[in-house]
Amino acid sequence: MYSYNDFxxxxxxxxxxxxxxxxxxxxxxxLTEDEFKPLRLMNGLYLQLHAYMLRVAIPYGTLGSAxxxxxxxxxxxxxxxxxxxxxxxxxxxxxxKLPDVPDILDSLAEVQLHAIQTSGNTIRNVTADHxxxxxxxxxxxxxxxxxxxxxxxTDHPEFQFLPRKFKFAVTGSETDRAVIRAHDIGxxxxxxxxxxxxxxxxxxxxGRTPVIGKVIRDFLPKEDLLPYSxxxxxxxxxxxxxxxxxxxRIKITVNENGLDTYRALTEKRFAELxxxxxxxxxxxxxxxxxxFAPPAFRNAPTDAYDAARETDPVFRAWADTNLSAHKAPGYxxxxxxxxxHGQTPGDATSAQMRAIAxxxxxxxxxxxxxxxxxxxxxxxxxxxxxxxxxxELKKHDLAxxxxxxxxxxxxCPGMDYCALATARSIPVxxxxxxxxxxxxxxxxxxxxxxxxxxxxxACGHHHVGHIGILGLDRAGVENYQITLGGDGSExxxxxxxxxxGFAYDEITGAIxxxxxxxxxxxxxxxxxxxxxxxxxxxxxxxxxxxxxKEKANAA
Amino acid sequence: MPRPFTPxxxxxxxxxxxxxxxxxxxxxxxxxxSEAELLTDEAHAELRLIEASAQQHLAVGxxxxxxxxxxxxxxPTHFREDFRRxxxxxxxxxxxxxx
Numbered sequence: 008m009y010s011y012n013d014f015x016x017x018x019x020x021x022x023x024x025x026x027x028x029x030x031x032x033x034x035x036x037x038l039t040e041d042e043f044k045p046l047r048l049m050n051g052l053y054l055q056l057h058a059y060m061l062r063v064a065i066p067y068g069t070l071g072s073a074x075x076x077x078x079x080x081x082x083x084x085x086x087x088x089x090x091x092x093x094x095x096x097x098x099x100x101x102x103x104k105l106p107d108v109p110d111i112l113d114s115l116a117e118v119q120l121h122a123i124q125t126s127g128n129t130i131r132n133v134t135a136d137h138x139x140x141x142x143x144x145x146x147x148x149x150x151x152x153x154x155x156x157x158x159x160x161t162d163h164p165e166f167q168f169l170p171r172k173f174k175f176a177v178t179g180s181e182t183d184r185a186v187i188r189a190h191d192i193g194x195x196x197x198x199x200x201x202x203x204x205x206x207x208x209x210x211x212x213x214g215r216t217p218v219i220g221k222v223i224r225d226f227l228p229k230e231d232l233l234p235y236s237x238x239x240x241x242x243x244x245x246x247x248x249x250x251x252x253x254x255x256r257i258k259i260t261v262n263e264n265g266l267d268t269y270r271a272l273t274e275k276r277f278a279e280l281x282x283x284x285x286x287x288x289x290x291x292x293x294x295x296x297x298x299f300a301p302p303a304f305r306n307a308p309t310d311a312y313d314a315a316r317e318t319d320p321v322f323r324a325w326a327d328t329n330l331s332a333h334k335a336p337g338y339x340x341x342x343x344x345x346x347x348h349g350q351t352p353g354d355a356t357s358a359q360m361r362a363i364a365x366x367x368x369x370x371x372x373x374x375x376x377x378x379x380x381x382x383x384x385x386x387x388x389x390x391x392x393x394x395x396x397x398x399e400l401k402k403h404d405l406a407x408x409x410x411x412x413x414x415x416x417x418x419c420p421g422m423d424y425c426a427l428a429t430a431r432s433i434p435v436x437x438x439x440x441x442x443x444x445x446x447x448x449x450x451x452x453x454x455x456x457x458x459x460x461x462x463x464x465a466c467g468h469h470h471v472g473h474i475g476i477l478g479l480d481r482a483g484v485e486n487y488q489i490t491l492g493g494d495g496s497e498x499x500x501x502x503x504x505x506x507x508g509f510a511y512d513e514i515t516g517a518i519x520x521x522x523x524x525x526x527x528x529x530x531x532x533x534x535x536x537x538x539x540x541x542x543x544x545x546x547x548x549x550x551x552x553x554x555x556k557e558k559a560n561a562a
Numbered sequence: 563m564p565r566p567f568t569p570x571x572x573x574x575x576x577x578x579x580x581x582x583x584x585x586x587x588x589x590x591x592x593x594x595x596s597e598a599e600l601l602t603d604e605a606h607a608e609l610r611l612i613e614a615s616a617q618q619h620l621a622v623g624x625x626x627x628x629x630x631x632x633x634x635x636x637x638p639t640h641f642r643e644d645f646r647r648x649x650x651x652x653x654x655x656x657x658x659x660x661x
Contacts, residue, residue: 351652424650431645
């Protein structure tokens with residue numbers, strides 16, 4: 008993984024020292040809140056419902072064990088002993104106190120972590136496929152590109168006051184695990200005629216106006232990545248609307264001006280910028296790439312794995328759901344579920360973080376990933392180590408076998424923490440997970456992505472959930488709208504609303520109705536919920552959800 | 563016709579700790595909603611809001627929140643304020659932990 012050079016370390020130390028002084032000046036009264044707020048946001052510090060919240064970037068979701076241990080240390084020393092992993096591969100601490108934040112940031116800097124540009128109208132943490140460097144299906148590891156983009160965008164003088172926040176996601180695979188079509192810029196590493204390059208998408212996003220990203224360049228030569236990215240963002244910086252916060256994202260800019268116009272303006276700007284890039288960025292990229300060399304995979308017998316599968320049904324169930332294909336023979340990608348039934352999606356205690364760090368060190372080439380689906384990944388584990396790994400995970404409540412199933416729910420913090428939320432998300436996720444665990448239907452239902460947001464801003468990605476749930480405030484009462492048929496993959500689609508929303512105590516039952524309807528109409532056990540929905544459309548689900556309306560129509 | 567004024571309290575987050583605080587009749591910030599001043603007159607409420615907002619060194623994000631008169635002081639009329647005075651529903655953290 009990437010390791011800071013002297014410049015990076017000095018930059019971060021200076022930035023943290025500046026923020027320490029800004030906090031001191033706020034506390035002694037020299038700065039008003041209006042003056043201080045943009046400064047704290049630039050450093051990831053929010054004020055939420057019950058407390059401050061510090062959002063720490065995990066660049067492209069990659070951590071080493073030393074970093075994970077430091078996250079645990081921060082949780083124990085300055086917070087309440089846990090952290091919350093988010094849909095943008097960040098970790099959030101829900102209870103820091105303002106005077107402690109400079110110490111927290113210094114502590115994070117010791118392991119090369121920071122909270123810069125995790126808020127504000129800047130280029131945010133660059134996210135990537137959480138299986139990067141391990142997936143059997145990738146053209147190349149996307150993380151060196153993500154790191155280059157991180158370095159380019161950090162403190163970029165032109166892009167500190169964009170019309171609105173700006174999010175990049177990068178993948179190296181055709182199979183999209185990074186939701187690149189729901190990002191302001193999505194980048195896919197591709198190969199054409201034996202040459203490496205990038206497919207560049209622009210103007211995707213969720214929120215109040217969900218839009219699937221559009222291809223602005225189908226094949227961008229690799230040396231043009233930074234000048235072209237700079238041209239896109241620069242065009243947006245000039246053209247993006249600043250008069251209306253809800254129309255300020257690039258998806259609106261692209262839609263209002265049309266993709267062709269946006270592309271033409273980008274190409275014009277690109278022609279100006281291209282000569283300014285001397286190629287030093289490509290040299291830097293080569294240097295960065297060396298940091299991401301694959302680990303020394305070992306050749307070992309796999310008998311222990313095969314034997315454990317035979318004799319231990321619990322292990323086998325876990326292996327069936329939580330492992331993914333690795334590019335190296337004898338290896339597997341392990342997903343550690345942070346979705347134990349009834350737990351808060353994405354939360355890990357400091358003890359769990361330390362356990363994961365130990366296991367990554369012992370069995371996983373010291374490599375840990377955080378997925379946008381709020382789980383932890385050990386990308387490189389030899390299958391002969393899986394029985395021992397699984398036994399350790401069980402001890403720490405980390406062995407839940409539910410990846411990609413009903414209870415593997417994405418949920419934003421919602422009104423339990425977030426000042427913007429209009430309803431709660433977490434307890435809805437907890438109830439749904441518990442219900443289907445009790446019904447013992449999880450494995451029968453099979454692959455399913457439920458995603459819950461507690462407000463229209465859609466941090467919980469509800470628009471691209473196979474089943475999406477949006478919590479709203481309807482006349483002073485929590486109300487939950489359901490969308491069906493959304494998809495965050497390479498076949499991205501926005502889910503369609505079923506109809507009127509459901510009360511807090513009705514929403515779990517409504518999801519049960521939908522899934523029992525699915526079980527009744529699927530053509531075979533192999534037909535997934537999403538496939539069945541695409542075949543039959545929304546009507547059978549609506550009829551089951553709103554029987555009164557159905558009766559009225561028939562009368 | 564303008565909507566009739568409904569009773570309110572002044573609330574904010576504490577500058578240092580970030581937790582929820584309420585403004586009392588004697589110009590203090592309290593952690594307990596029951597001790598907050600219930601404002602029933604609109605002009606008085608506006609004036610009190612200006613006074614409370616001036617306390618930048620103690621409180622952040624000062625605003626008026628709808629409340630009703632209860633047996634033990636003001637009680638929330640909206641679920642958001644109910645969560646603010648209690649804490650999150652997934653852990654016994656926040657104010658509920660201090661009760």
